Amino acid sequence: MVDILYEATKKCGVCDGAVKVTKVRSRLSLIKQDSDFCTYYKEVNPNYYAVFVCPNCGYAAQDTYFEDAPLGIQDIKKFLDSRTVNVNYSGNRTLEQALSTYKLAIFFAEMISALPSRLGGLYLKLAWLFRENEQDNEELMALEKAQQCYEQAFLREKMPIGGMSQLTVEYLCGELLRRIGRFEEALTYLGKVVANPQAKLEKRIYDMARESWNLARQAQKEQQTG
Numbered sequence: 734m735v736d737i738l739y740e741a742t743k744k745c746g747v748c749d750g751a752v753k754v755t756k757v758r759s760r761l762s763l764i765k766q767d768s769d770f771c772t773y774y775k776e777v778n779p780n781y782y783a784v785f786v787c788p789n790c791g792y793a794a795q796d797t798y799f800e801d802a803p804l805g806i807q808d809i810k811k812f813l814d815s816r817t818v819n820v821n822y823s824g825n826r827t828l829e830q831a832l833s834t835y836k837l838a839i840f841f842a843e844m845i846s847a848l849p850s851r852l853g854g855l856y857l858k859l860a861w862l863f864r865e866n867e868q869d870n871e872e873l874m875a876l877e878k879a880q881q882c883y884e885q886a887f888l889r890e891k892m893p894i895g896g897m898s899q900l901t902v903e904y905l906c907g908e909l910l911r912r913i914g915r916f917e918e919a920l921t922y923l924g925k926v927v928a929n930p931q932a933k934l935e936k937r938i939y940d941m942a943r944e945s946w947n948l949a950r951q952a953q954k955e956q957q958t959g
């Protein structure tokens with residue numbers, strides 16, 4: 734594993750301090766992808782390193798907006814001012830450490846009522862880490878949170894969000910509902926995706942939505958006859 738990880742210096746969005754962060758090189762060998770976009774690579778799980786944590790003040794956020802001063806920065810400063818911070822997540826991270834970084838980032842994102850899409854992204858990745866750790870109940874709880882966030886994002890935010898088209902977000906909502914066992918609602922979302930004329934232009938999402946719709950329908954039947 735040569736040079737998969739490397740160090741970079743970032744500026745904390747809350748205290749402006751310099752933070753040494755560990756990043757993952759973008760060229761990784763793809764193994765597979767789950768139907769909720771959880772992606773597996775041969776070398777390393779890049780999601781382990783997607784949250785930056787400031788060892789100076791304790792703030793944590795997703796790498797893509799860690800350097801931006803968050804809305805509600807005063808609330809975060811007030812909270813952190815009265816606390817002694819002792820966090821250091823630089824260098825290699827274990828799965829346990831990665832889980833902790835997501836819990837921290839979610840804590841701050843919820844404190845400042847961050848955009849639902851941002852919170853949804855954190856909860857979704859947290860769920861994937863629980864999946865890797867075979868913590869099924871925790872995974873389902875995180876998926877449910879992610880679903881609520883993406884539903885809010887779908888209603889309130891301008892698409893695309895986080896590189897996802899409107900159709901993709903709609904599919905993801907349906908797929909997450911299926912995974913948490915809310916089949917009726919899942920079928921409504923997925924049915925809308927399949928029936929959308931736009932879906933012809935997004936063939937991959939269309940196929941995934943059909944597959945998920947079939948699985949949800951079957952699971953619903955089994956539940957009813959069960």
Ligand SMILES: [Zn+2]
Nearest residue numbers: 745748787790
């Ligand atoms: Zn800081």
